Amino acid sequence: MPAHGSGSTELLRVLATAAATDGIEVEDVRRLMAVPGDLLEKRGARVPIAVIRRAWSGLTDGAAGPLLSLRAARKLPPGSLDILDYLAQTSTTGAEAFEQLTRYLPLLADAGRVWTEADRKTFRFRHAAPGGLPSLAELLLGLIVERSRTMFGPAFAPRLIQFAHAPSAAASAYEEVLGAPVRFGGDHDELVFDREIVRAPIASRDPALRSILVAQAEATLSRMDLRGTVLRDDELVPAFRHALALALDAGDPSLVRVGESFGMSARTLQRRLAAVGVSHRELLQELRLERARQALGSAQLKEVSLDLGYSSQSAFHRAFKRWTGLTPGAATLADGASPSSAGRRGHPRPGAGGPAQPCPGQRAPRPS
Template sequence: MLAAAAERDGVEVEEVRREVALPSGLLEKRGVRIPIATVRRVWNGFTDRAAGPLLALRAARQLPMGSLDLLDYLAQTSTTGEEAFEHLTRYLPLLADAGRVWIEGDRQRLRVRHASPGGLPSLSELLFGLIVARSRELFGPATAPQLVQFAHRPSAPVSVYEEVLGAPVRFGGGFDDLVFDRDVVRAPIASRDPALRGILIAQADAALARLDLRGVIERVEPEDDFVASFRHALSQALDAGDPSLARIGESFGMSARTLQRRLSAASVSHRELLQELRLERARRALGGAQAKEVSEELGYSSPSAFHRAFKRWTGVTPGAVAAAPGAVAAAPAGVGWGGLQGGDGEQAAARRP
């Protein structure tokens, strides 16, 4: 699906396939599961060669009904849009299992929410772009969501996103959020077909039963790819203020113990990766900024409070890191960037890690 979208945009797909060493003929094999880290490399190759920004959103408008296989046909035969969204939440793993989709709502609104901390922002944009495009096909060309919100940062001006999606767009938060007027999605779909929908549901259930997701992920994803996915999830969890294994496990669909086992197999630990990430952010923040700017950004009451806390944590001063990025070797065990507290009682605010 991604390759077809990129090809429509003028990208030389075969060139990207060779560059990332994707086996020849793999894209033509129906149902093959490809690790998200591989998808990330391929997609980055596509976007680097694309004719313009927001390839994923532009692709969503170009992919015809049927591109999502069973998901598209289930949507077409559903009684209402609300039912179509319920099918999406149940059967999305047939298309991709790097994230989780769920529905929340009240009398006025229905929200389609998506979380994929170990995934790829462009895939989140493609998913929501496809839902918006399909909604126009099912409910009428004038249909638009009340709000589109992405957890990641924008890669183009917000106005460009809003022009493509035809709705207000925001960024930031713990998950992606697509908000519809509930009356719109409760309206009957013209192409509804209960008999055919029943046949499709039986096929989808059988396919889902054959798909041992956890087994597939652990067989095909090399540990290096898993660690890369975990780092990405850890970064987003840190942004959200809770980088715990339990929080990250929710996005992976794994328990904290399973995550620990996978990390141990790759000879790393959650603590080590968290310390590396915090050091990386510290160095980046200190790259060219003044101490006052950094202390404010990280939530300290004053530059001197930040200076003392940083030295207790790393053993060197912020100035030493700014002058020589290799000055910090490792943070003392058990000390976190977002919770440093000195003897004078000064503490980093909890609003930002």
């Protein structure tokens, strides 16, 4: 899954369920995903693709072994993919089910491309996401293999499965889980079926219900800007804060860098932030202050200064005092000190007032 684009919180919910079914303790799932506390409860909200990459990387790092995606795909019940599952189940034939998938997969994530091709003998489902996470490609193809078995029976198992990435385990381990020959290093991910799958009937077909679901999916798709600017105003600031934190971790919290994760220009993102009454400068200073308070008790002042992007300890010292009215040392000793209490002493909250310029001494962003 590339760095650009957006995904639905429904995909985050799928990832959380997948990790839980693979044996990761429920209380560890949120910690490993590193997403804001209420994000999993927001149905159908859009988030930068970087959030989904970060979440899935955390889950795979916490898994007991490789192939978390494929193991989870075998266990995720029908309905886990929300409307995509129901569109497939209510379709009349295999061809119609794959048509629904390729048309509406962007409702889950729009950072890759999917398409189908057919000849006289084969039907091929293909997926391309240059720079994407291999584990997410494995989850997608694994889910389609399992859904195909359920809807069409074992006679329509894929002839061949191909991944664009290198394997993380022996090919035989993939084949044992997927029940088909597996190859690696192709130009794209691919499932190769017998052509007869396009005419295979689906027992759960329901044309009337499918038409209702298609209308709902089309309405949602029409509201989407597939470059990732679909966030509503009330969703923008929480998503921006999270993307900003990731960018700060990478050493470049600039508006240009954060804008890339939303698939929009820095100017467009700045305009949208201004429309809801905040600024990149203000939110970055608040994030730095929050991290500084968390780190001061357990790290040297020089380390904190460098981690937050300042060229020197004295530059950070001046910025911190301007934000809070206290020196870093005094703040460490003051239990319960907060930006709001500093404001009551007559000092502005981070980013309030003054020209929109970098803090004195702040160094240029480190390359990621």
